[in-house]
Amino acid sequence: MKSNSAQNIKLGVLIISGLIIFTLGVFFIGNKQNLFGDSILVSSVFKNVNGLQSGNNVRYSGVNVGTVKEIKFLNDTAICVDMLINREAGNLIKNNALATINSDGLVGSMVLNILPSSQAPSPTIKEGDTLASISQVATADMLNTLNKTNENAALLTQDLLKITNSINSGEGVLGDLLKDKTLAKNVQESVENLNETTKSARLGLAKLNGILNNVDYENSVAGLLLSDTSAQKSFSTIIKDLEKTSSQIKGISVDLGEFSNNLNSEKGALNYVLKDSSFVNHLDQSMENIEEATHRFNENMEALKHNILFRGYFRKLERQKARAEKEN
């Protein structure tokens, strides 16, 4: 009898714990769906609900505040979504808030978001209110756009790749700049020269300064020179001549520039020789022809050696050659 009642107690414990787990499960699930709590029924009308289902979450500023209760067609373009919002949150939501349907992450289910309105304050929602809705880009659309963007990006990178490739292989000005070592060297040398020049210029200036400081204006030749007006005149003519000379030099250098430009462009025989690839080809061909001709000539000569008529002559030549070697 005793063991029997002990068994029944254990059985009772098992059954009750099973029921408690079940009830808790039901409670938590129901709690999530706002079946037991005090809630407010609010609705909103959409053109497209993007696969929203009853039971999906309703969020206000990102916090779960309720669930979608029912989705029904009003007419061919309007769908009414009823949602249950718990009263606590309902007391915070204004009736000019906006409802929108988004997806909960890329692979998530849909969520009905309520966005607080930034407009003038208005009363909180109450049972049966209808919230204004805004339609948002659905995930699919978003993905489409993303796809386009991706394609464009791919094209862009392809072009970029081409450009960098050609730069690397030394095509174009940029390529030249990057690749040409002599240019770089020249630039470096120029900079060095410049550096040296400025150094010596500074030294020169310092010396000049010293000289100028040492000049006794009144008692020296320099003073005389500087104060003598006739000397001044001749001095200025010298400078003028110098000026002339420099302008002539300038003219020459311009001419030289033009000449070199002409050289670079396709005018002139020299340029023709340097630049025309067909000329080079001709030249090449001619050289080949000459080579071939000499080769043939050689052959002919060889054949001649073996000819009966000329054999004697060639033997004689050989003999003379051998004799000369012996004498040596």
Place this chain on the structure above:
Amino acid sequence: MENKAVIEIKELYKSFGAVEVLKDFNLNLFEGENLVLMGKSGSGKSVMIKCLVGLMDFDRGSIKVLGKDISKMKQNELDEIRTDIGFLFQGSALYDSMTVRENLEFPLRRHRKNSERKTEELVKEALENVGLQQTIDLMPAELSGGMQRRIALARALILKPKIIIYDEPTTGLDPITAKEIILLMMNIQKKYATSSIIITHDVDCARVISNRMILLLDGKNYAEGTFNELAASGDPKIKAFFK
């Protein structure tokens, strides 16, 4: 002694498919007598007693127990009449998921609205009758074959039935234990004045216990009489039983 029939079986037929196990079987059990039923294996003894207690339907004939026709009974009437019949099964048939006490309490709880104390007393008394008081809290598996048989007897008796049916009470037991069981059966017979049907192969058992014997052959009661009458018979078929 032959005063009133407690069991009357008339023209009983029973067949399984094409095999006729019982054909035109007749039996009368009178109050206070020990009737021994002998027969070969497969001669239909077990089938007969199963029909008798309503475990099996029969094809034709009638069975009356305590004057009531069992084929016309409803289930609850049948259950009621069964409390007047004790049944000792061949293999004891103790409920092996229950202790000895629960085995004995089982019929009591179902048919007698007794107090716990009264039930306890009856269980003790039944165990005393078979001399196994110490086994009360053991499981049947912990008992020897002979003890199991005695407990089964105690269970068959616990409702104080008017009729007891013994299905081969001594098979599977050593001769000494078999003798003990037979003595026990006779004591009970005296104490409670029951009528019994004993099915057995055991000639010794039959000799000791029987008032009257029926030999069952080919589904019929072939011969009837006291042990001595039948044992003295010159019929070779009857002689075969007593070898």
Place this chain on the structure above:
Amino acid sequence: MKILSSYQSGLSSFFLEIGEMGKFTGRYFRELFSRPFEFREFLKQCYQMGNKSLLLVSVTGFILGLVFTLQSRPTLMEFGAVSWMPSMISISIVREIGPVIIALICAGRIGSSIGAELGSMRVTEQIDAMEVSGTNPFKFLVVTRILSATCMLPILVIVGDFVALIGSAIIENIKGDVSFTLYFNQVFAALEFTDLLPATVKTFFFGFAIGLVGCFKGYNSKKGTAGVGKASNSAVVFTSMLLFVLDFIAVFITDIFYN
């Protein structure tokens, strides 16, 4: 010709068995609603099936949750969706795997023990003895066992599901630094009534099937000890098959009603 006829007899014996089982079921319902009710035996069987299977079910459930989570983690990690683990595990355990696995375990544990017990009772004439002593053995043995299996299996499944989720939560806690609060928050966020209720209703049928087949096979077992072995064996085999059929039907019906 011989093969054909053997198929025919096999088929007809199959239908015979189904028919007999149908009759058996009908008798169960008739006897279920008629007095007297064997309440003590019912409680005893509930204890035998419920409490005695609890350890088995808990261990199985725990390991199920553990292994399931460990196995799913790498795949979900590949998709960067490890945070979906609680939802995925809870839905699959509560909806499908929990009920089916635990029912199968119970088919092995409860079904075979019913089959063997009733089979040996039949063989050793205990059922006859019960009937002769004026007790309806069908009511006492069959009705109580089927009913307690029907009542206890849902509880075992609920406990098993719960333990499986705890096992899963432990793995998530160790491997993914997910707190128990977060885990169960996600579990309850993912679960719907449409997951929990059909799955629970289904387990009543599972329990009924386990009890019914076990009792049927045992109650009608053939004579001899081989008959007992066959009864318990075929009880488990047939029950396991029946469980999947029932599960299919349940999922089918759920699908129709909720989609």
